[in-house]
Amino acid sequence: MSTTSAPTILTGLRVNSEFTLGNFLGALLPMVRLANAHSGANPANQAHSANTESTQPSHINIFVPDLHSIIAEVDGELQQNLIKSLKYYLAAGLKLTPHVHLYRQSRVPAHSELCWILNCVASMGELNRMTQYKDKSEGKDSVNVGIFDYPVLMAADILLYDAVYVPVGEDQFQHLELTRRLAQRFNNRFGEIFTLPAEPKDQIKFMNLSEGIRIRDLQNPEKKMSKSAASENSKIMLSDDPTAVKKKIMSATTDSVGKIQFDMFNQPGISNLLQIEAIVTGLPLQDVISTWAGETHYGDLKQKVAESVSTFLATFQAKLAEIPDSAVLDLLAAGETYANEVANAKLYQVQKAFHLR
C-alpha cells in the first residue's frame, strides 16, 4: 500500500473543544496546509514543493489519541469534543483525498498491543528522563502508570504506520527521539521491521513553519494569547460571537506612541492588531503594515480589525455548522478500517519477531 506513496505523515491531535485564534494559526492552519500540500489534493502545489522528495502523494494519518487523553480526568463530553475537534480541522480547510485517514487511537487495538510489546523494549531509566513525565509527576503523591508510559504508546502510534514525518510541537521532540531509539533497538535485534521517523531537525525543515507569528493577549500584549487567560477580553476564541467579539478588539491595550507601525518590542499591542488583521484576512503581514503606514488613529485600526475578525468568525462558524456529526463519523469509520489494516500487518511482523505468532 505504501510502496507507491511518498513518506507517510502522521499526527495526533489532542482533543480540544476550544481553540483560540492563536491555536488556529499555530496548530490548525499549519497542519491543514501540510496535509493539503501532500495528500494529492493539490497536484500542482505538490510538484513544485521544495519539501517533497517525490510527486507521489503521502498517506496523511490524522488521529485522535483518546487513550492518551485518559491519563487525566475525562468526562462524558469526550466523544462530543473529539468530533468537534475534527470538525475544526475540516472547517479550517482540510481537503479529503483517498490519502487522508482520520481515526481514533482506541478503535485500533494494535496501538495498545504494540505499546505493551515496546514496554518490553524500553527501559525505566529512559522513561524516567522524559521531561513531560517529570513535569507532570513533580510534587504528586501518586502518579498513574499511564503518565509514565505515555511516550511508549506514542512510539507505537508512529511505528505502526512507518510514519516518517510527525508534525508535533517542540515539547514532543523528546518523545520523537525516544521513538527513534526504540525502533533502532528493535531493528538491531530483529531486522528492519520499523521505519525510523525523521530526526527533529528534519521534521522542522519539513514543516517549514512560517515566521513564527505568535498572537498576543489583547489585554497584555507582552504575553502570548492563551485560552487559560483569566479575562475573556484577553483572548479571541473561534467560538466567540461575531458581534460581541468586536468589543474585545476595541478594548485591546495599545500604547501612547501615536503611530501605526510594526514594532513588537515597543508597540506590542498595535503590532498584534496588525498581525491579527493579516491572519483573518489572509493577506501577507507586510501588505497590512504598508496599508497602515503613516496612519495615527488607533481607533480606525481597531475598527477595521474588529470588522475583519467578526467577518472571519462568522464565515468560519458557518462552515463549522455545515458539517454534521455523521460526516465526521463516516470519515472515522473509513479511516479506522484503513488504520486497522495497516497497523495489524505491522503488528503481526512484530509478534512474529517475539515468537508470539
Ligand code: TRP
Ligand atoms: N503527545 C502528542 C501531544 O501531546 C499527541 C500524540 C500522541 C501524538 N500520539 C502521537 C503526536 C503520535 C504525534 C504522533 O501533542
